[in-house]
Amino acid sequence: MRSAFSKALVEAAQNDKRVLLLTGDHGYALFDEFRRSCPDQYINAGIAEQNMVGVAAGLAKAGFRPVVYGLSAFVPVRVLEQIKIDVCYEKLPVIFTGDGAGLVYSTLGTSHQSFEDIACLRAVPHIDILSPCDAHELTACMRSAFAQAGPVYMRMGKADLGAVHEALPDLECGKLLRVLDGDHPVTLVATGSMVKAAQTLGRELGASVWSAPWIKPLDTTQLSSIAAGTRAIITLEEHSVVGGLGGAVLEALAEAGPRPVLRVGIGEQFSLTCGSHAHAMREHRIDLESVRQRIAPFVAKWQAA
Template sequence: MRDAFSDALVRLAVQDPKVLLLTGDHGYALFDAFRNQCPAQYINAGIAEQNMVGMAAGLARAGFRPFVYGLSAFVPLRVLEQIKLDIAHDGLPVVLLGDGAGFVYSHLGTSHQSTEDIACTRVIAGLDVLSPADRHEMTACMAHAYAARRPVYLRMGKSDRGDVHSSSLAPLEAGRMIQVRAGQLDLPAFIATGSMVRTALDIAEQQVDAGVWSVPSIKPLDAAQVVRVARDSRGVVVLEEHSTYGGLGSAIAEIVGEHNPVRVMRIGVSDRFSEHCGTYSYLLKEHGLDHDCVLERIRMFIGSTPA
């Protein structure tokens, strides 16, 4: 997925010399191709993320198309005020790229783990929130973010969990979920984003014959489509590598609760920090987001949901 991101960014920059990449002293190897092909469009703003976002706002006002890259623990979390006031308030076409969402930077501890970024960004007025699940969604999200010409936050999670789509996607429709797998209608629908789409798909293919929907666009989110999926299913299971507060699960529950009250299970990170450092796989297990823990919770939910 990171290769797809790099390829898409280089392609946009070659096509449009107004595209600029700003980084807060991160992503050197990731941006080798960009620096080689578009060196004049690359700005290392240093470890000063708040200044970097302010710089991006000024460049956008001057007619440039800034893409601002940082770890998602810092972009957006460290720079929320600047995103809100410098960029979103005036609708500037700045794309914010938060890499390492969730537990990707597992060994670096809580300071580098990001399970709050969706909640923080989806409440900022005028800011779109994207969360691709694989390289195909990443390519589509990058094209959409550039074409939107408004503030966008793009969340990048674990990059090596494999494809969930078999081929390239059509251009994203704002707010539309993508059906990855059809399933039995007497089971809950699985609605997932980012890295957890792979988990949802594995469980649906191996153990629970449920339909799976991927959500590359968390904001906006097509409420009418969410309601249709909920009405056609026996409940909804939402999976995300993010806090259960304020993330995709909250967005789905808000829509379903208002328009079509069915049961919604939110599978995500509980209201706590990681207790230990370790591998990415270890942290998923600690927080109950590994395959076996998720499967057990889904089976309990199905067993307690009226037919």
């Protein structure tokens, strides 16, 4: 998925000289091709992320299309105030990319893990939030981000889980993408790295599965239509259950017509142990087997209803 990001970024920069990449001293190997192809469009702002966002805002006001890259623990979390005031307040077309979202940087501990990034930004006006699940969605998300007139945040999680889509999806603002059809009374809605798990669970249950590459805004009309065709919904995300996809779905359905929603994500805890990404997923009970156990009572209840 990260290679798809690099390819999409190079393509955008070659087609538009206004596209500039700003990085906070990260991603050297990731941007080798960008620096070879577009050396004059690459800015290493150093380990000064707050200043980097201010620079990007100034460049956007001067007519450029800045892409700000960092680890999601730092972009957007460390620079939330600068995103809010320097960029969103003026509705500037800056694209923020947060790499390693969720628990990807598991071995580096809480300081580098980021499962609150969506929640931080959902309350900030004028910024869209994208969360692709595979390389196809990421390419579509990058194209959509450059098509927006205002700020966009795109989170990138675990990159090597395999393809969900067979081809580039037709991505529309706020809309979910159908991953799997099914006739089970419970429907799964997932985002980012958890779409792959949802796909596996959907096949086991015979349930419909939807991917949410666009977290903000959400198309309430489409979501209401999906809800009308099911008894209950399960959301899955490598993010806190507070303020993420599950919260967005709950809020939308509460206004449009309620459906029971089970939110599967990270609970009220930091990582307490150190290990691989798989280890961290197990610790927070969002690995496939743990999710299977967590949703079983909910699935049984609504299957019998």
